[in-house]
Amino acid sequence: MHRFRVQFSKGEAVKYISHLDLVRAFERALRRAEIPIAFSEGFNPHPKLSLASALRVGTTSEAEVLDLELSRPVEPEWLTAVLQTALPSGIAVSAVKNIEPAAPAAMAVANLARYRIEARLTDACPEAAARAALAAFLAAEVITVERETSKGKKNLNIRPLTQSLALLELSDDTLSLAADLSMGTAGTGRPEEVVAALREEFGLPLAADGYRMHRTGLYHRRADGTVLPLFEI
Amino acid sequence: MIAERELAAVLEKVEKPTRYIGTEWNSVHKDHRQVAVKFALAFPDVYEVGMSHLGSKILYHELNRREDTAAERVFAPWVDMEEAMRRVGLPLYALESRVPVREFDLVGFTLQYEMSYTNILNMLDLAGIPLTAAARGPDDPFVLAGGPCAFNVEPLADFFDFVVLGEGEEVIHEILDEYLAWQAETGRTRTGLLRRLAQIEGVYVPSFYQVQYQADGTVRSVLPLADAVPFPLKKRVVADLDTLDYPTRPIVPFMEIVHDRAMLEVFRGCSRGCRFCQAGMIYRPVRERSLAALEEQAEAIVRQTGYNEVSLSSLNTSDYSEVQRLVGNLVDKYRDAGVGVSLPSSRVDSFSVALLEKIQQVRKTGLTLAPEAGTQRLRDVINKNVTEDDFTAAVRDAFRAGWSSLKFYFMIGLPTETEADLDGIANLAKKAVALHREASRTGGGRARPPRITVSVASFVPKAHTPFQWEPQFTVEELKSRQYYLSRMLRHGSIVYNWHDAEVSFLEAVFSRGDRRLGAVLVAAWRLGCRFDGWSEHFRLDLWLQAFADCGLDPAFYANRRRSYTEVLPWDHLGAGVSKEYLINEHQRALQARTTADCRFDRCLDCGVCPDLGVALGVKGGDSGASL
Secondary structure: OEEEEEEEEEOHHHOOOOHHHHHHHHHHHHHHOOOOEOEOOOOOOOEOEEEOOOOOOOOEEEEEEEEEEEOOOOOHHHHHHHHHHHOOOOEEEEEEEEEOOOOOOHHHHOOEEEEEEEEEEOOOOOHHHHHHHHHHHHHOOOOEEEEEEOOEEEEEEOOOOEEEEEEEEEOOOEEEEEEEEEOOOOOOOOHHHHHHHHHHOOOOOEOOOOOEEEEEEEEEEOOOOOEEEHHHO | OOOHHHHHHHHOOOOOHHHHOOOOEOOOOOOHHHOOEEEEEEEOOOHHHHOOOHHHHHHHHHHHOOOOEEEEEEEOOOHHHHHHHHHHOOOOEOOOOOOEHHHOOEEEEEOOOHHHHHHHHHHHHHHOOOOOHHHOOOOOOEEEEEOHHHHHOHHHHHHOOEEEOEOHHHHHHHHHHHHHHHHOOOOOOHHHHHHHHOOOOOEEOHHHEEEEEOOOOOEEEEEEOOOOOOOOEEOEOOOOHHHOOOOOOOOEOOOOOOOOOEEEEOEEOOOOOOOOOHHHHHOOOOEEOOHHHHHHHHHHHHHHHOOOEEEEEOOOHHHOOOHHHHHHHHHHHHOOOOOEEEOOOOOOOHHHHHHHHHHOOOOOOOEEEEEEOOOHHHHHHOOOOOOHHHHHHHHHHHHHOOOOEEEEEEEEOOOOOOHHHHHHHHHHHHHHHHHHHHHHHHHOOOOOOOEEEEEEEEOOOOOOOOOOOOOOOOHHHHHHHHHHHHHHOOOOOEEEEEOOHHHHHHHHHHHOOOOOHHHHHHHHHHHOOOOOOOOOOOOHHHHHHHHHHHOOOHHHHHOOOOOOOOEOOOOOEEOOOOHHHHHHHHHHHHOOOOOOOOOOOOOOOOOHHHHHOOOOEOOOOOOOOOO
16 A cells, blocks of 8 residues: 655635545546556545545635555655646645555544635724734634534534634735634634624624635644644644 | 636635636636737537537637637626626636637637527627627627537527638638738728638628518528629538547546546548438538547547546447447556546447447446337438337347446427327337346346436427428427326336427527527527526526517427428528438438438438538448448
8 A cells, every 4th residue: 555645735726626626636637647546446446535624615725635545656756746747727736745554544633724814804903903803702602603504504603613813914904814723523613704703793894705715734633732734644 | 807806706706616717727828919819719608518519629729729829718607607797897708818808809609509599699798799790890809600500590690790611620720811811901891801701611701691581581582792702602521530630638627517528529420311410411421530540539638638538429429430449449448547438329229239338347327329209100200210129129238238227318299290109209118118127037136127217309490401391399289299298108117308398499490590580689688588598597488578579470480381492591501411302301201211321321412522522431441331
């Protein structure tokens, strides 16, 4: 078994493609690059690749993670180079490394995502007001938002999903935030819901559209609180 | 160029933004300052449909391989995108450069289907290009069209500066060369370019011809307005497909499209001679690609797209003279790489089923057979040379090979159809169920119950076919026949579905329409009609209002029998088959007499080869002769 972990960015050009589209784009790139991907057994074999986490449509990222299994050993440098030449513009491989056959799948251990959120201001917002709102957000125990799921709308407490929230930059028309949001079995936080709560519950003059979401990293947060970048595991 | 931010504000509001981004693998992005001609290839339907169209891939390739030309794509924005664009005043833009379509030099629409015509008007309007050729000025692009519906482009005559009849690979270069020469002229006028283009074989400039009508609404005459323009016109055909450069780097979409696979074009044309089939008439003669060329193209296209499926496309791929070797070689070559082979359409015979069985070694798909009519008499009328024995053998073989779900295509409302022919459809479907029972008994252990899907379309008479003089049954009559069938097909193993008779009615109006229908199209579009081929958007009430507002009766076009002496609106748009041949075939149809295929029998004097200076091009050896 020859396993590899790939770190890549998903830029503006491809931010609207869905998770399934991205999986297919990788499958096709692997075939174009003639990378010896391993196939699953069974009647309908499919290539063995898995993305650590789905990225919401419209969000860019600089640190997505993909696990691959190949049918023969290759050099990570070679894999980086040939995969990059076969990928559509907007998807850039930043690192590739070998992983142990028994290592846990990136998908299984990813439980934290860090975002940069740029929200448009609809009104003037002094820095003190922005900081006060963020502090109030973090001090609250319950912050309820309405989430649309396949089974209809439901109310959801997003406070436990928001592990940190900090001011990055404040300009005349834009508020930039850094947010660490849980993901996985414990529930997945969504940056646009953080924006909605800051607007609805904490009174910040943020527009309901025209924001930019960017994922800066995917992590594994251990029970003891230490945080490791997914690619480093 | 449309600014990133402006576009993002629109795209974040639509359901499928991937339709509108234009950065797919193999898309061609050229610097507009480095080219002499900017050509927008416009497909009047949504992205997933347009991206599945082989002809558009071919033209994209032919145009972009010229250094002096940038060709880019534009599709009909779905209704949510249109609304978002109109709200902020965003013009229709070409995907690759995001430059507004009105800044292009040439805007070429492909005419695949009558029910996309209102989308053409909507796209011109969204682009800010005047709808009619007459209203366009020196700063507007030239708007052209091609594709199968060009063979009766008359309902759209007002909207196009010029129209191309037939295959585009060669003529498109002649058009661009004339365009470049015209660009260098001082004091150039729009008419000046059109005069140059009218000299090219296959180019039709509607404004150079005048149509006069009789008091009863039929055409009195179509006359060229100048001596220098050709009359009648001739379509273009490529004599030898192996001389063409095939697009082995087609764009690979991110989102799933209708035909999401690599396409090889095995041959063009079909001489089976089904009398309802327009494609079988207008794409003649049959010209095959060589086995070697196809294998080379398969290799290149898989390597350059990464697709996991290669589709062998043509009007009827099992007729390819080397089909067994082609399928065998491709299946063997790609089995281990997980790349499958598919045949899009199949004849009703054991040979075709055996081919499909070979293919299924890699990927299981459904099996569709098209008997088209329920009785031998009616199949003879339409010249579908398939017997009940062929049907029985094909279905039996399919069940033995492990298929349990089959789909059958039929048509209702065919000329001379009676209740017995409808009963025949039900009988064939029930026979298939019985054959499954028999196969289960003899083959043993086939637990899955059969599922027979009977899909029934209503016959639409088309221009340039032996049935071009025939009336379509009224919508009421078609509906009553659909209802009769639904009662006859009530069976646990049979699924019956049918096409909307009202849509078929409008298709029949426009497929044999004249220039007066241009006003109806504008009226219907202004009333809100678009995406008429999509049932959720089809509004017959608005269409009927548009006809009434224009003082025209749609039944005149759809439900009227024409005489052989009537001047038909498309008579001057030569598809190659002679009127004598069509009349003779129509006569034979009424006598239920079949006609053989010229590939396997004598020449039928349909007129195509001598008229266009081409020949039947069957490349293979002996493997297809058993057909």
